[in-house]
Amino acid sequence: MKKRQVLFVIGTSLVLASCGADSEEEIVHDVEAQQFRSDYHDTPAPPSIRDQNKQRVPRYTAMQSYADEAGHYISETAVLLEDLATFFDQGTVETSDVDETMDKIELLRNKGEEFINTSRPEPFDALHHVHVSTLMEIDALERILSDMKEPIHPLQVTNARVYYENAVLSHKLMEREYLAVTEDYGIH
Numbered sequence: 001m002k003k004r005q006v007l008f009v010i011g012t013s014l015v016l017a018s019c020g021a022d023s024e025e026e027i028v029h030d031v032e033a034q035q036f037r038s039d040y041h042d043t044p045a046p047p048s049i050r051d052q053n054k055q056r057v058p059r060y061t062a063m064q065s066y067a068d069e070a071g072h073y074i075s076e077t078a079v080l081l082e083d084l085a086t087f088f089d090q091g092t093v094e095t096s097d098v099d100e101t102m103d104k105i106e107l108l109r110n111k112g113e114e115f116i117n118t119s120r121p122e123p124f125d126a127l128h129h130v131h132v133s134t135l136m137e138i139d140a141l142e143r144i145l146s147d148m149k150e151p152i153h154p155l156q157v158t159n160a161r162v163y164y165e166n167a168v169l170s171h172k173l174m175e176r177e178y179l180a181v182t183e184d185y186g187i188h
Helices: 002-019 024-035 038-042 049-056 061-089 095-116 122-146 154-184
Strands: none
Touching: 061 095, 061 122, 061 154, 095 122, 122 154
16 A cells, blocks of 8 residues: 555656646747857857868878879869860861960870879879870860861861860869869868
């Protein structure tokens, strides 16, 4: 009998204690009030993805060095590729225009050969493969342009434009691969 009375007293005290608890609506209201308190905004912001990557992956000087070199190369060659666009925007093309474009392509190839001989860390292998395909498209463009003789037919320019556009697309893939690797390893 005493057991029943003890259980009854404990149960009653639990029920009475829970009656004083906040309702769900009051709990939500309290949480919202805490979020909008002025001192709430004084707490430090959570670390950014870059900060987390820096903590997780130590910066390797070889990777950083190659990333710097690759970033510089990609930005330089993007400008050179944009300069080639003027050749395709002309109404009529003359041999002097072809020669000028060939000089720009030669500069692109020289920079490409210099960069391809740079020692690269393993995470940049995919970038290297895309870079090789970009150079192949530039070589094909150079072959098409070197075959152009007076009078230059518009169809020849159209064929050259295909290789130029392929080189631009390949270059954009190279940029994406570069950004993906540098983000993965926290290199900026």
